[in-house]
Amino acid sequence: MDKFLIARGLKRCSTGRFLLWVGPWFALLLFGLYAAGLCLVKGLNQTNMDNRFAFGLWIFLDLTVIALGAGAFFTGFLLYILKLDDLRAVINSAVIIGLTAYSGAVAVLAVDVGQPLRAWFTFWYPNVHSMLTEVTFCITCYLIVLAIEYVPIVLKNRRLKEVPSLLVFEFQLHKLMYVLAGVGTFLSFFHQGSLGGLYGVLRGRPFAFREGLFIWPSTFFLFILSAAAVGPSFVLLTTWLVEKITKKQLVRTEVLQLLGRISGLLLSVYVLAKTVDTLVWINRTSPHAGFPAAQFYGWKPFGIEILFAEIVLFGLLPAAILLMPRLRARRGLLVTAAALACCGVTLNRFVQTVQTLALPTLPFDKFLSYTPSWQEVGTFLAVVAYGVLVYSFSFRYLNVFPEERALKVQPAAPQEEEEPAYAGR
Amino acid sequence: MKRYGMHIDIDRCNGCGACMVACAVENNIPPVAGADDRKGITPLRVYQIDNGEAYPNRRTAFIPMLCQQCGNETPCAHVCPQQAVDVDPETGIVGQMAERCLGCRYCMAACPYHARYFNWWDPKWPAGMEAALNPDVAPRQRGVVEKCNFCHGRRHAAMEKAAAAGKREIDPADYVPACAEACPSGAIRFVDLNAQAAPADSFRLLERLDTDPKIFYRSKKDWVKRNG
Numbered sequence: 001m002d003k004f005l006i007a008r009g010l011k012r013c014s015t016g017r018f019l020l021w022v023g024p025w026f027a028l029l030l031f032g033l034y035a036a037g038l039c040l041v042k043g044l045n046q047t048n049m050d051n052r053f054a055f056g057l058w059i060f061l062d063l064t065v066i067a068l069g070a071g072a073f074f075t076g077f078l079l080y081i082l083k084l085d086d087l088r089a090v091i092n093s094a095v096i097i098g099l100t101a102y103s104g105a106v107a108v109l110a111v112d113v114g115q116p117l118r119a120w121f122t123f124w125y126p127n128v129h130s131m132l133t134e135v136t137f138c139i140t141c142y143l144i145v146l147a148i149e150y151v152p153i154v155l156k157n158r159r160l161k162e163v164p165s166l167l168v169f170e171f172q173l174h175k176l177m178y179v180l181a182g183v184g185t186f187l188s189f190f191h192q193g194s195l196g197g198l199y200g201v202l203r204g205r206p207f208a209f210r211e212g213l214f215i216w217p218s219t220f221f222l223f224i225l226s227a228a229a230v231g232p233s234f235v236l237l238t239t240w241l242v243e244k245i246t247k248k249q250l251v252r253t254e255v256l257q258l259l260g261r262i263s264g265l266l267l268s269v270y271v272l273a274k275t276v277d278t279l280v281w282i283n284r285t286s287p288h289a290g291f292p293a294a295q296f297y298g299w300k301p302f303g304i305e306i307l308f309a310e311i312v313l314f315g316l317l318p319a320a321i322l323l324m325p326r327l328r329a330r331r332g333l334l335v336t337a338a339a340l341a342c343c344g345v346t347l348n349r350f351v352q353t354v355q356t357l358a359l360p361t362l363p364f365d366k367f368l369s370y371t372p373s374w375q376e377v378g379t380f381l382a383v384v385a386y387g388v389l390v391y392s393f394s395f396r397y398l399n400v401f402p403e404e405r406a407l408k409v410q411p412a413a414p415q416e417e418e419e420p421a422y423a424g425r
Numbered sequence: 426m427k428r429y430g431m432h433i434d435i436d437r438c439n440g441c442g443a444c445m446v447a448c449a450v451e452n453n454i455p456p457v458a459g460a461d462d463r464k465g466i467t468p469l470r471v472y473q474i475d476n477g478e479a480y481p482n483r484r485t486a487f488i489p490m491l492c493q494q495c496g497n498e499t500p501c502a503h504v505c506p507q508q509a510v511d512v513d514p515e516t517g518i519v520g521q522m523a524e525r526c527l528g529c530r531y532c533m534a535a536c537p538y539h540a541r542y543f544n545w546w547d548p549k550w551p552a553g554m555e556a557a558l559n560p561d562v563a564p565r566q567r568g569v570v571e572k573c574n575f576c577h578g579r580r581h582a583a584m585e586k587a588a589a590a591g592k593r594e595i596d597p598a599d600y601v602p603a604c605a606e607a608c609p610s611g612a613i614r615f616v617d618l619n620a621q622a623a624p625a626d627s628f629r630l631l632e633r634l635d636t637d638p639k640i641f642y643r644s645k646k647d648w649v650k651r652n653g
Contacts, residue, residue, distance in 0.1 A: 114528020114568025204537030
């Protein structure tokens with residue numbers, strides 16, 4: 001029925017099967033939109049946030065998806081600025097992931113604030129000292145960059161390519177990609193960092209407060225590093241997932257390994273930086289503020305094991321796997337390591353947001369717990385469904401993986417293979 | 426130039442809550458059916474603390490907690506993305522512009538004293554109760570943050586009175602926040618810290634965070650002082 005929209009030479013499932021796939025996601029999206037609508041119409045009393053747990057699931061979600069969506073800027077940077085041409089195979093996918101992640105995060109933020117119609121005040125009365133101002137400016141600009149980067153992917157659609165003026169427009173946009181990649185990297189550098197700074201500057205939250213390098217707290221740099229590290233891992237994971245679901249090889253194995261290698265390299269730098277930062281915080285920052293760091297880990301279930309999981313299980317271990325050519329040559333280990341890295345950044349954002357607010361600062365205060373309401377969970381699920389839907393439609397009607405057509409005519413690569421010559425490159 | 430603050434004698438506070446009621450009435454805080462201790466608006470809140478021992482050695486005390494009007498890199502003013510929080514250089518009072526507030530609640534996360542409150546519900550009063558609202562204080566709408574501002578309505582009234590009398594300075598007797606006025610035991614005293622420095626044995630909550638709070642507490646009991 002919709003074959004005239006599908007790119008030539010690409011095989012896609014039947015319309016009926018596609019509708020069966022997107023149907024439940026649409027249902028989830030509608031449910032989530034209803035939940036979000038309730039919060040917008042009736043107010044944030046629909047959530048389980050309160051005066052003490054002023055941030056909840058949504059801020060955690062925002063920080064996480066923006067970190068996972070960092071593959072868009074970092075892949076663009078590696079491809080267009082550092083000329084790693086192999087990554088052309090996944091750049092479209094990375095842009096779509098980035099676009100859905102950022103637009104989803106901004107949509108949730110609009111529900112999360114009490115007066116969304118006043119969002120423009122931040123541009124009109126900006127407080128230049130606030131990390132949130134920096135985040136707002138950079139995310140808004142970067143979302144525009146991502147939208148522009150998405151346009152050429154859309155214009156490659158079979159039907160749209162038949163319109164000569166659009167073809168010319170797409171060609172011209174491609175010339176801009178190097179500039180956009182540079183701008184995107186610059187903006188992403190600042191908003192990923194500012195998201196880390198959001199909590200790092202809070203003197204009133206000694207668990208999150210970090211001392212500064214220049215004008216930024218150390219979390220500013222840790223967030224940039226961690227996002228750059230897991231962005232390629234998430235692109236790898238998504239590509240693998242799409243290959244599994246569609247039962248097609250979409251990119252060459254070496255591209256996935258290259259993503260893994262880049263991720264492993266940055267992850268190891270991040271783990272080192274995070275370890276140094278934690279040691280400085282334990283031995284200097286926190287005690288100087290009058291709070292022995294050990295007291296923060298006395299509140300269960302947030303024990304010291306969370307720190308261990310963050311640095312070792314979800315940091316050191318995946319970094320080691322991704323850096324060793326023999327290990328990352330095994331598809332199972334490669335994907336597992338990428339998944340662990342993504343879990344690590346998710347846990348880190350959870351610790352930064354939820355754990356920070358749960359811990360008491362005043363001596364006579366209590367440890368707090370928080371469980372999100374169904375409206376919060378519904379809104380969260382809407383973002384997931386939105387992401388899956390945008391990606392599904394893009395994959396069906398656009399040429400997301402440029403190598404797919406060429407790989408289709410070759411025999412599929414074996415899953416477990418001997419260490420290839422390029423693995424140690 | 427003023428530097429308004431408070432001296433609060435914890436040993437005098439008996440936890441009656443008159444200050445909380447006076448604050449709510451003065452600032453037109455609506456009664457909300459669904460509000461609890463974590464979602465209600467209490468710009469002044471009395472915490473009960475104890476010495477951690479069992480009966481008969483157990484001792485309790487009450488700490489009236491309100492915005493500490495931090496003077497050094499005021500955490501909430503520092504983080505507000507759209508300058509809805511300001512520190513008045515003339516008085517040192519940390520103000521909150523509800524009309525400009527986005528409701529992002531970043532300031533609430535930043536406040537070490539948990540002295541900021543979000544309007545989770547639309548402000549509504551039972552029929553007839555509107556007549557008792559304070560005309561000097563505008564009710565805040567749903568979705569914005571609010572806090573203690575040392576009863577700015579009373580300050581404006583005092584300034585108008587002074588202006589009408591041809592004076593530039595307000596008479597200290599004309600400007601006393603509702604909580605200090607209502608406290609039956611005299612535990613809360615509103616002062617200009619420039620004119621009346623805090624007693625030497627007073628302490629401030631979380632002073633080690635270096636936010637320069639302007640609420641000074643006093644107690645003769647060591648276990649109470651340890652809560653500083």
